[in-house]
Amino acid sequence: MITSVKNERVKAWKKLHNRKERNNTKTFIIEGFHLLEEAWKSDWVIQEIIAEEAVELPNWCQDYEVERVSAPVFEQITQTQTPQGVAAVLEMKEATKRKGNYLLLIDSVQDPGNLGTMIRTADAAGMDGIVLGNGTVDIYNDKVLRSTQGSIFHIPIYHASLLDEVKDLQQNGFKIWATALLNAKKYNEIQIDGKVALILGNEGAGVRQELIDVADEIVTIPIYGKAESLNVSIAAGILMYYLKR
CATH class of the missing domain: 3.30.1330.30 (Ribosomal protein L30/S12)
Known part of the structure; x- marks a missing residue:
C-alpha cells in the first residue's frame, strides 16, 4: 500500500x-x-x-x-x-469512423459543465456521434468527465477542423444546421429530411461566422419570456431531441 x-x-x-x-x-x-x-x-x-x-x-x-x-x-x-x-x-480512445445520420458538432464550447452536459444529452437523445472543433475544452477534464455521468464512454467522439468536417459531411448527404440569431428560422418550422449535423457554438460568441456561411439551415430557438438567451447545453438538448423525435 x-x-x-x-x-x-x-x-x-x-x-x-x-x-x-x-x-x-x-x-x-x-x-x-x-x-x-x-x-x-x-x-x-x-x-x-x-x-x-x-x-x-x-x-x-x-x-x-x-x-x-x-x-x-x-x-x-x-x-x-x-x-x-x-x-x-x-x-484515451477516439472514434475513428463516422457512423449514423445525426451528429453534434461543437464549436469552441469552453465551460466543462456545458460540454459534459451536451455529451450526456447527446447520448440520451440517441445522437450517433460528436465532433469537437478547435478551442473546445478538453473532454478528459475532470469536470467534463463528471458532467457526462459516464456518457463519454457510450457515444463516439472525435476531434476535427469543423470547416473541413462540414464540407465532407455535405458531400456525404448531410444537411448542416447552425445555430444563430440573425437570418434564422425557428427550429420547429424546418422539415427534417435525411441526415443532419447540428452545430452549437461558444457560450459568448456563438457559432463562428465561417461555419454559419456554409450551413444549409440557420436555426434559432424562440424565447417567449424575458431571458436574453438559453444556456448552450439546454439549447443543444432541445434541438437534438427535435431531430430525433
Missing part, C-alpha cells in the same frame, strides 16, 4: 489532472464507482485502479491491477469534494 504523498506513482497520478500530461501519456484519470463501472461496461482500457485501503471494490476489479493507497494519499489525487475512495487510470 502506498502511504507517502511523495511516492512517484502518486506524483504521476496527480499530473494527469494537467491536459499536457494527459496528451503526453494518452491516459486520463477518473473518480468514483459510477464512472469506473461505465468505463468497464463500455470496454475502455483500464490501466489500473486506485483505491483507499478500506474501500470495498466490485468483484470484477480483480481482473485489473489495483493499487491500494492511504486516505491522505487519495486526497492528493482526488478533485472531488466528497471522494468515494476509488479512481482509475484509463487509456
Whole structure:
C-alpha cells in the first residue's frame, strides 16, 4: 500500500489532472464507482485502479491491477469534494469512423459543465456521434468527465477542423444546421429530411461566422419570456431531441 504523498506513482497520478500530461501519456484519470463501472461496461482500457485501503471494490476489479493507497494519499489525487475512495487510470480512445445520420458538432464550447452536459444529452437523445472543433475544452477534464455521468464512454467522439468536417459531411448527404440569431428560422418550422449535423457554438460568441456561411439551415430557438438567451447545453438538448423525435 502506498502511504507517502511523495511516492512517484502518486506524483504521476496527480499530473494527469494537467491536459499536457494527459496528451503526453494518452491516459486520463477518473473518480468514483459510477464512472469506473461505465468505463468497464463500455470496454475502455483500464490501466489500473486506485483505491483507499478500506474501500470495498466490485468483484470484477480483480481482473485489473489495483493499487491500494492511504486516505491522505487519495486526497492528493482526488478533485472531488466528497471522494468515494476509488479512481482509475484509463487509456484515451477516439472514434475513428463516422457512423449514423445525426451528429453534434461543437464549436469552441469552453465551460466543462456545458460540454459534459451536451455529451450526456447527446447520448440520451440517441445522437450517433460528436465532433469537437478547435478551442473546445478538453473532454478528459475532470469536470467534463463528471458532467457526462459516464456518457463519454457510450457515444463516439472525435476531434476535427469543423470547416473541413462540414464540407465532407455535405458531400456525404448531410444537411448542416447552425445555430444563430440573425437570418434564422425557428427550429420547429424546418422539415427534417435525411441526415443532419447540428452545430452549437461558444457560450459568448456563438457559432463562428465561417461555419454559419456554409450551413444549409440557420436555426434559432424562440424565447417567449424575458431571458436574453438559453444556456448552450439546454439549447443543444432541445434541438437534438427535435431531430430525433
